[in-house]
Amino acid sequence: MSKKIMVTGAAGFIGFHLSKKLLQNNDQVIGVDNLNDYYDVQLKRDRLEQLEKSSSFIFHQESLENREAIQAVFERHQPELVVNLAAQAGVRYSLTNPYAYIDSNIAGFMNILEACRHNNVKHLIYASSSSVYGANTKMPFSVHQNVDHPLSLYAATKKANELMAHTYSHLYGLPTTGLRFFTVYGPWGRPDMALFLFTKAIIAGEPIKIFNHGKMRRDFTYIDDIVEGIFRLTRRQPEPNSAWSGDHPDPGTSYAPYRLYNIGNNQPVELLRFIAVLEEKIGLTAKKEFLPLQDGDVPATFADVDDLMRDVGFKPGTSIEDGIGRFVDWYKQYYQISS
Incomplete structure (x- = not known):
C-alpha cells in the first residue's frame, strides 16, 4: 500500500535516490532540505x-x-512515516567545523524526534553511519557489538542519535530504526566523497590523494543497494525483542520498538583496487600522491548484514565494477565530458 512519507535531506545523495524510489512506488513524498552550501548547491537543485x-x-x-x-x-x-537523512555529513569537516554537527545532527534530530512524538508518526527511520564503529577492530562490524569509542565528532553525533532514538522508543513507544550506512557511492553522489574527487582529478590530469598509503579497506556500497534496504524497512515496523535482557544487553535491539541495521556490501575492497577499477572505467591512469591516515579515519570497514537479510530478505550485492562504471557514465553525461 502507498504511504505518506517525509524524507529529510531529500535533495541530498541518498535522500534523492530514496525519494525517487518511493515515488515510483506511488508513495507520497514530503521532501525537506535546507540546500546548504556544504557542497555544490546546483547539484542539489538538479536532483x-x-x-x-x-x-x-x-x-x-x-x-x-x-x-x-x-x-x-x-x-x-501529518506523515505516517519519516526517513531522516538530513545531517551535517563528513568526518574530516567535523575536525574544523564541530558546531555544525551539534546544530544539525543533535539539535536538529531532537526536533525530528519531538515532531514525530507530537504528530503520531508511526515509524522513524534515521541515518546513522559505519563511523560509529570507531576504534572497533573485530570484523565484520555487527550491530550487536558495543560502539563506545568514536574517532570523530561526526561519529559521536551519529551514536548520540541512536541513543536519543532509543529514549523515545522507550518513553513514548515510537518505533525507530537506525541505519548504519557503509561508504555509499554512485550517480548523483556527493562531491566531497572519494569517488567523485578521484574521478574529477583523474579526468583533469591532477594528482589524487591516497590516504593510509592506499591500505584503506572500505565496504563500498552502491546507492541502489542502500535505497533497496531502506525501502524494504519502510514496509517493516520494528517490534520489541521479547528475549532482550538487561543482564546481557544487546545493543542492536531492545525491549522497546527499536532496531539497528548495517547496510553494506559485506565485501570490503582495498582502496588501490577501487582506484584501479576507476582508472579502467575512465580510460586514464591516475597520478597518485600517497599520504598517512587522516585524523578521524578508520583503516577498514566491513558490514555484517545478517540482520538485514533475516528481517527483509535483502543483501547488497552490486560489484564495484558495475557501480563505478555507472558512476563514470553519469559523471561524463552530467558534466558533458566527451569520452
Whole structure:
C-alpha cells in the first residue's frame, strides 16, 4: 500500500535516490532540505528538479534546527512515516567545523524526534553511519557489538542519535530504526566523497590523494543497494525483542520498538583496487600522491548484514565494477565530458 512519507535531506545523495524510489512506488513524498552550501548547491537543485516532475512530491526548504518550521511541516502534512537523512555529513569537516554537527545532527534530530512524538508518526527511520564503529577492530562490524569509542565528532553525533532514538522508543513507544550506512557511492553522489574527487582529478590530469598509503579497506556500497534496504524497512515496523535482557544487553535491539541495521556490501575492497577499477572505467591512469591516515579515519570497514537479510530478505550485492562504471557514465553525461 502507498504511504505518506517525509524524507529529510531529500535533495541530498541518498535522500534523492530514496525519494525517487518511493515515488515510483506511488508513495507520497514530503521532501525537506535546507540546500546548504556544504557542497555544490546546483547539484542539489538538479536532483530536486528530477523529483519535482512528480505531482506526488512536495518540497519544503527548511533546516532541522528550526524547531518551529519543522513542527509546522509535520502539522501540515501529518506523515505516517519519516526517513531522516538530513545531517551535517563528513568526518574530516567535523575536525574544523564541530558546531555544525551539534546544530544539525543533535539539535536538529531532537526536533525530528519531538515532531514525530507530537504528530503520531508511526515509524522513524534515521541515518546513522559505519563511523560509529570507531576504534572497533573485530570484523565484520555487527550491530550487536558495543560502539563506545568514536574517532570523530561526526561519529559521536551519529551514536548520540541512536541513543536519543532509543529514549523515545522507550518513553513514548515510537518505533525507530537506525541505519548504519557503509561508504555509499554512485550517480548523483556527493562531491566531497572519494569517488567523485578521484574521478574529477583523474579526468583533469591532477594528482589524487591516497590516504593510509592506499591500505584503506572500505565496504563500498552502491546507492541502489542502500535505497533497496531502506525501502524494504519502510514496509517493516520494528517490534520489541521479547528475549532482550538487561543482564546481557544487546545493543542492536531492545525491549522497546527499536532496531539497528548495517547496510553494506559485506565485501570490503582495498582502496588501490577501487582506484584501479576507476582508472579502467575512465580510460586514464591516475597520478597518485600517497599520504598517512587522516585524523578521524578508520583503516577498514566491513558490514555484517545478517540482520538485514533475516528481517527483509535483502543483501547488497552490486560489484564495484558495475557501480563505478555507472558512476563514470553519469559523471561524463552530467558534466558533458566527451569520452
